[in-house]
Structure formats: C-alpha cells, structure tokens
Amino acid sequence: DGGITQSPKYLFRKEGQNVTLSCEQNLNHDAMYWYRQDPGQGLRLIYYSQIVNDFQKGDIAEGYSVSREKKESFPLTVTSAQKNPTAFYLCASTLSPRTEAFFGQGTRLTVV
Amino acid sequence: GENVEQHPSTLSVQEGDSAVIKCTYSDSASNYFPWYKQELGKRPQLIIDIRSNVGEKKDQRIAVTLNKTAKHFSLHITETQPEDSAVYFCAASLHAGGTSYGKLTFGQGTILTVHP
Numbered sequence: 001d002g003g004i005t006q007s008p009k010y011l012f013r014k015e016g017q018n019v020t021l022s023c024e025q026n027l028n029h030d031a032m033y034w035y036r037q038d039p040g041q042g043l044r045l046i047y048y049s050q051i052v053n054d055f056q057k058g059d060i061a062e063g064y065s066v067s068r069e070k071k072e073s074f075p076l077t078v079t080s081a082q083k084n085p086t087a088f089y090l091c092a093s094t095l096s097p098r099t100e101a102f103f104g105q106g107t108r109l110t111v112v
Numbered sequence: 113g114e115n116v117e118q119h120p121s122t123l124s125v126q127e128g129d130s131a132v133i134k135c136t137y138s139d140s141a142s143n144y145f146p147w148y149k150q151e152l153g154k155r156p157q158l159i160i161d162i163r164s165n166v167g168e169k170k171d172q173r174i175a176v177t178l179n180k181t182a183k184h185f186s187l188h189i190t191e192t193q194p195e196d197s198a199v200y201f202c203a204a205s206l207h208a209g210g211t212s213y214g215k216l217t218f219g220q221g222t223i224l225t226v227h228p
Contacts, residue, residue, distance in 0.1 A: 031212050031214050032214075033214050033215070035216075040220075040221070041220055041221070042116075042118070042201055042203075042218030042219050042220045042221050043156070043201070043203075043216070043218045044218070045215060045216065045217075048214065048215055050212065058215075059113065059217075090155060090156070092214055093214070094212050094214035096212070097207055097212035098144075098207055098212070099212075100146060100158050100161055101146075101158070101214040101216065102158075103148075103155040103156050103157070104155060105154065105155050106153075106154075106155055108153075
C-alpha cells in the first residue's frame with residue numbers, strides 16, 4: 001500500500017528484549033526516515049538515511065539503531081536501552097531532497 | 113533546532129463551517145511546510161504543502177498561508193464535511209546542505225471533529 005511496507009502491524013515484546021521493525025519501499029526513493037508517535041503527540045524523528053550505507057541521528061535516537069544496506073530497506077532496532085519503547089513507529093521515504101515524504105502504515109509496538 | 117507549535121489541540125465545527133489551524137515555527141531558515149491528515153490508527157497523508165517562496169496555496173477546499181516574517185502558517189478548510197474529521201499535523205523542514213524535506217519537525221496535532 002503506497003509502496004512503503006512496514007511489518008508487522010502489531011508487535012509485542014517483553015521488556016529487555018531487542019526488537020527489529022521492518023520498512024521496505026519499492027518506490028526507488030533515495031531517503032528513508034523513522035519517526036515515533038506517542039498518543040496525543042506529534043511525530044518525532046529517530047533516524048534518517050539519505051543514501052545507502054549512510055544514516056544520521058534524529059532528535060530521539062537514544063536506544064535505537066538502524067542500518068541501510070539496501071536502497072529499499074531501512075530496518076529499525078529498538079534496543080533494551082530505550083527507556084519507553086511502547087509507541088507507534090512510522091517509516092517514511094522521499095524520492096529526492098525537494099519532494100514530499102510518504103509514510104508507511106506504521107507498526108504499533110507494545111513492550112510488556 | 114526547529115520547534116513547531118500548533119493550535120488549537122482540538123477543534124469542533126459544524127458541517128459546512130470553516131476550520132482554521134495555526135502553527136508557528138522557530139527556525140527562520142525553514143523553507144518547507146507540509147500539512148498531514150491522519151485518521152485513527154493509520155499513516156499520515158500529505159494534504160497540502162507550501163514552500164517559503166510562496167505566500168498562499170489552494171487545493172479545492174483546502175488552503176495554506178505562510179507568513180515568513182511572523183514565522184507562522186495556517187491551514188484553512190472550507191465547507192467542512194464529516195469525512196474531514198481526523199488529526200491534522202503541521203510540520204516544518206529545511207532543505208539545505210544535503211538534508212531533505214523528509215526531515216520534518218512536527219507540531220503536536222489538532223483533532224478536528226466535524227459534526228453533521
């Protein structure tokens with residue numbers, strides 16, 4: 001849907017476990033992004049990648065890690081160091097620097 | 113870094129009325145301002161955007177205005193319909209030095225409810 005696929009839609013994990021969220025796009029977009037959304041709040045940038053094998057920290061990168069080994073894939077790992085990981089995670093991509101961002105359907109992560 | 117403030121947090125209107133949502137930003141270098149609509153549990157979808165070299169942009173019932181001097185921009189929805197009910201987010205971005213429009217700072221969101 002929309003060329004950006006996030007999986008799974010819902011994810012449950014025990015506290016202290018690392019978990020990896022998948023984001024795949026077939027739009028041939030250069031840049032990809034991860035955002036976190038908490039209830040009643042706006043989205044906050046976790047990490048972004050402008051090109052393959054390169055990524056930058058966003059505003060709330062602590063406790064997260066990413067990789068960009070392929071243009072179409074940008075997985076996000078939520079580590080045990082993330083103090084409050086329960087949230088709605090959204091992946092986005094842009095075709096070029098001056099084009100709008102398209103979002104995936106999101107993954108709702110619940111840590112119990 | 114950039115900071116975006118959005119008001120009001122909730123907005124309730126009658127069908128057919130107009131709705132206005134306002135945002136202010138802190139970084140005068142920001143040059144791209146999109147608005148996203150998000151329905152419950154779904155992804156944000158771009159409804160309109162404006163670049164800093166333009167003061168106003170319209171798309172059917174939706175318009176956005178930008179005042180660079182005051183560092184604020186607004187979303188105007190006319191002839192509202194129940195299907196306009198959703199959460200609306202404003203955002204700001206700076207395209208410079210290799211960064212792109214996808215590196216966004218979002219406002220806190222406005223829950224718009226349109227009553228039939």
